[in-house]
Amino acid sequence: MKRIAIFIVLAVFVGACQGIDRQPIFSPSTDPTATPVPLPASAPKVVATLPGVIWAFDIHPQGSSIAIATSKGLQIYDFTSFALLDSLEAGVSQYDVSWSPDGSRLAAGLGLARINPSENAGGEAVLRIWQPSSAPGANGGDGSKIVLETNFAGDMVNERILNIAWKPDGSALALSTDTHGVMVVEATSGKLLSQQTGYASSVMEADWSPDGTRLVSTSDMAYSLRRWKVDTGEAVRLFDQRVSNPWHVIWMKDGKRIVSGHVYGTVCFWTVATNKCDGFIQAHRTAVFSMAVSSDGSRLATGGGVIRVWDTSSGKLLTAFGEDSKIIYNQLEWGPGDQTIVSLQTNMDDPELTALRIWNVALGLSDMEFRGGKR
Numbered sequence: 165m166k167r168i169a170i171f172i173v174l175a176v177f178v179g180a181c182q183g184i185d186r187q188p189i190f191s192p193s194t195d196p197t198a199t200p201v202p203l204p205a206s207a208p209k210v211v212a213t214l215p216g217v218i219w220a221f222d223i224h225p226q227g228s229s230i231a232i233a234t235s236k237g238l239q240i241y242d243f244t245s246f247a248l249l250d251s252l253e254a255g256v257s258q259y260d261v262s263w264s265p266d267g268s269r270l271a272a273g274l275g276l277a278r279i280n281p282s283e284n285a286g287g288e289a290v291l292r293i294w295q296p297s298s299a300p301g302a303n304g305g306d307g308s309k310i311v312l313e314t315n316f317a318g319d320m321v322n323e324r325i326l327n328i329a330w331k332p333d334g335s336a337l338a339l340s341t342d343t344h345g346v347m348v349v350e351a352t353s354g355k356l357l358s359q360q361t362g363y364a365s366s367v368m369e370a371d372w373s374p375d376g377t378r379l380v381s382t383s384d385m386a387y388s389l390r391r392w393k394v395d396t397g398e399a400v401r402l403f404d405q406r407v408s409n410p411w412h413v414i415w416m417k418d419g420k421r422i423v424s425g426h427v428y429g430t431v432c433f434w435t436v437a438t439n440k441c442d443g444f445i446q447a448h449r450t451a452v453f454s455m456a457v458s459s460d461g462s463r464l465a466t467g468g469g470v471i472r473v474w475d476t477s478s479g480k481l482l483t484a485f486g487e488d489s490k491i492i493y494n495q496l497e498w499g500p501g502d503q504t505i506v507s508l509q510t511n512m513d514d515p516e517l518t519a520l521r522i523w524n525v526a527l528g529l530s531d532m533e534f535r536g537g538k539r
Contacts, residue, residue, distance in 0.1 A: 187421055187435045190479035191444040200470050200484035201528030208521055208533040211246040214239060218508060218518040218536040220260045220495060225267040227500030229298060232520065233258035235539045238272055240298050243500070246532075249298035250308055262328040262337075264351070269311065270294045271337055273325030289320040291328075291339065293351065314354035320344065327369045332376045340367040346381050348394060358394050371415045371422075380422055382410040389413060389424055389434070402434050404441040412455045416476075423476075425452030425466060433476070445479050447472060456496040456505070465505055467493030473505075473525065485528030486521075 216236030223230050229249060231240045235257045240250040253272065260273040274290040293312040320341070327340035331348075336357060339347045345361040363383045370381035377393060384390035384401055387409050392399035402422070412425035421443075422434040429450055433443025447466045454467035463482065464474045470487035474480065486493070486507065495508040504522055507530075511517035518536035523529065 187433065187442060188477045188479075189442045192479040192481075198481060198484055200472075200487045203486065203488065204529060204531075208530050210535045211532050212241060212248065213535045214537050215254075216257070216537050217516050217539050218520060218534070219258060221497070221506065221508060221520055222261050222263050222270075223497050223499060223506065224263050224299075225265060228267075230506070230520075231261045231263065231270055232534065233261040233272060234536065236537070238270075238294075240270075240296055241534070246534075250296050252294060252296070252308055253292075259324055260326065260328050262330060264330050264334045265332055266334055268295065268299050269334075269351075270296055270299070271328050271330070273328055273339070287322060288315055288318065289323040289325045289341065290315045291325060291337070291349070291354070312352065312354055314349065316347075316356075324366075326366060329370050329372055329379075331372055332374060335376075338370045338372065338379055340370045340381065342366040346370045346379065348379070358397065360390065360392060360397065360399065363390075365409075368411045369413050371413050373415050374417055374419045380413055380415055382413050382424070387426075389422070391422070391439075400439060402439050402441070404432055404444075406430065406444060407432055407441065412452060414455060414457050416457060416461055417459075418461060421476075423455065423457065423464060425455045427451045429468065431455070431464070431466060431474075433479075443476075443479055445474060447474070450492075453492050453494055454496045454507075456498055458498050458502040460502065463502070465496050465498065467496050467507060469493075471496065471505065471507060471523065483525065483528055485523065486530070 214234050216234035218234050220233040229240050230243050237254045238252040238258045258272045262271045271293045291314050292310055295309050295311050297308045323342050325339050329338040336348055336350055345363050346367055348358040364385050365383050367381050367383045370379050380389055380391040388401040388403040390399055407426045407430045408428040410424045410426050414423045424432045429448035431445040431447045432441035434441050448468035450468045452466050456465045464476050466472050470484055472484045473482045491509045491511055493507045493509050497506050505525055507521050509519050516539055520534040521530040522532045
């Protein structure tokens with residue numbers, strides 16, 4: 165009898181512990197062709213024209229500015245007045261850009277920078293970290309300066325840094341690459357701290373756990389995600405037979421869930437404690453080209469040929485807007501206060517036609533854009 169009582173107590177205890185990490189389960193049959201807010205007849209106002217094709221952007225953690233990576237340099241604009249604050253790396257293609265968590269530094273990945281600018285030779289990936297003069301607290305009189313540059317000792321020829329993710333405390337960066345997997349480098353010295361290799365293809369994205377002890381990335385074998393402990397390299401795979409190749413991944417701020425976006429338009433919410441995709445959405449008929457979670461974690465925005473916003477606790481479609489048969493949304497970010505979304509769009513007929521649009525989420529309308537130039 166005592167043994168039975170002990171088993172009952174243990175069962176209740178285990179159930180209670182499991183309940184702590186239990187996450188909402190949903191698999192909604194949302195029709196991804198739900199009618200979005202129609203586009204207005206008039207085009208958005210162009211607040212600035214960039215010198216080259218827009219590859220990526222990042223909004224400052226304080227919402228004060230926006231950094232834009234282009235095929236002809238790196239520009240920083242005030243996010244309220246849209247005045248140009250800084251122009252860096254003139255004429256050099258910047259493939260990705262990311263503000264440090266405290267907003268004092270700006271990391272940029274140079275995609276296929278020429279080994280010798282005077283020769284039409286192969287390129288080499290380079291990581292540079294800037295201290296922009298426009299960053300809050302910086303001394304503008306000193307000008308913007310490079311505080312770290314590393315070319316990985318010539319080991320990244322014909323390589324790209326596809327994605328840059330700062331560790332939450334700003335001490336390191338995770339770099340997603342074409343053939344070198346995910347590299348973790350120290351932010352002050354550029355020293356290689358950790359590396360994961362053996363991926364099925366180029367690693368499109370990686371993201372840190374909120375406590376900075378683990379990373380999760382796309383592009384693992386068998387259409388799976390890879391999650392690992394940075395200090396030991398010990399890894400697990402997150403796999404679900406309903407989904408295809410993952411392109412995007414976000415570790416949610418509460419640490420309990422990971423969100424992934426996939427080639428065939430599906431989205432998975434994975435419970436970290438169980439490694440299961442227990443929140444499943446058929447978000448788009450085409451690929452999920454971009455994703456972004458609101459700062460309070462309540463909403464997920466996904467981009468294809470339309471922007472859709474989902475409730476993260478139920479999987480319910482909340483709104484949709486920006487549908488255009490000629491464009492795709494390659495990147496999304498929530499603006500300050502989660503009232504706006506900034507999107508990077510590319511024209512499918514002419515990939516050099518790019519723009520950043522600022523959307524009012526409540527109205528589903530955009531009246532301002534940054535316009536890209538030519539390569």
